[in-house]
Amino acid sequence: MKNIAVIGGGIVGSTAAYYLSKDPNINVTLFDYQKGQATKAAAGIICPWFSKRRNKPWYRLSNQGAHFYLDLLQDMAADGLQTKAYQKKTTWIVKKKEKLAHDLLKIGHKRQENAPLIQQLEIISTEQIQSVFPNLNPDFHVIETDAGAIIDGEQFCHDLQQLAVNNGAQIIEDQVAIRHLSANSIQISGHHTERQDFSGAILATGAWLAELLEPLDYHVDVRPQKGQLAVYQTTYPTDQLPLTMLDREGDIIPHQQGQIFVGASHEDDKGFDLTEDMSPLTELIDEFDRFFPTMADIKPDQIKIGTRAYTSDYTPFFGHLSDAPHITVASGLGSSGLTSGPLIGYELAHSYIDGQTTINWDDYPVENYISKKR
Helix, strand or coil, X not given: CEEEEEECCCHHHHHHHHHHHCCCCEEEEEECCCCCECHHHCCCEECHHHCCCCCHHHHHHHHHHHHHHHHHHHHHHHCCCCCCCEEECCEXXXXXXXXXXXXXXXXXXXXXXXXXXXXXXXXXXXXXXXXXXXXXXXXXXXXXXXXXXXXXXXXXXXXXXHHHHHCCCEEECCCEEEEEECCCCEEEEECCCCCEEECEEEECCHHHHHHHHHHHCEEECCEEEEEEEEEEECCCCHHHCCEEECCCCCEEEECCCCEEEEECCCECCCCCCCCCCCHHHHHHHHHHHHHCHHHCCXXXXXXXXXXXXECCCCCCEEEEECCEEEEEEEECCHHHHHHHHHHXXXXXXXHHHCCCCCCCHHHCCHHHCEEECC
């Protein structure tokens, strides 16, 4: 019987714990501290196909991650839980210049060849735009696709963890540290947790990975980025609204029960600060008001704040520690964590279950970002 620890209850850790718990030969303990977790404060957009990033490994991972949701949802349903946290959503990508919209449409059509989720892809008319947003400037140009989705990260992790518990996993809400790491075991303890020995561990602590590994003389190339988004509670039928990705960083994300998320900010100089600060959201909210002028005088009901993890070259990584192959890690997912996180969690779990993988781990080498201090 293997005893595997999962440290971090975000999207990667929760997915990994769920799949590990399905193996009767594995005892799973998930340590979920929760504070500042990016997953629980994320906008929840699953739509990687229109990014202009040139990082091919990042795109392959994001594309496969978006499609992996179909398998994950099927597995969850087979285990008795039809989650409501994931919703397919008509998606609009908004551009202020016609040429930019047509250039992006070409990118979308090219990527459509390897993205079966994309069935509909077109630039829609001004009349179609104004049927949803009547007061919107007619000079906007909108690409519409049926491939996008939104996800409530907090609810989705709760559902995954519930299934893991149903399968016998233990969940401990505690901030833990690694007390000892040997060639074939790892010892973990926390504020409320006695020292426990495990035969392996998945470290899915996002931006806190350095804090976890540096006391063991590792150098970790991961930095925190603060993200904030505004949550509006409305009486608007949000199921009729498209997921709207604006020309810059801002997005309008309609969730269930009248909730609309607006955001999110990308703040590189705030470290792990979780203090509410509306100033980085001002420009995004102003853009939202242009789409919803009737809400211009309404203040957000809540500000969600989380900490993303980025590497110096903005590429995620995951896999085994080179000098401790019974330990796997994942970090650097940035703002695409909800898109690629479940697939990474699945891959890490299966490295302990049967060693079977579906993606090339060599494209995301851990040794590029984690090394022993000299």
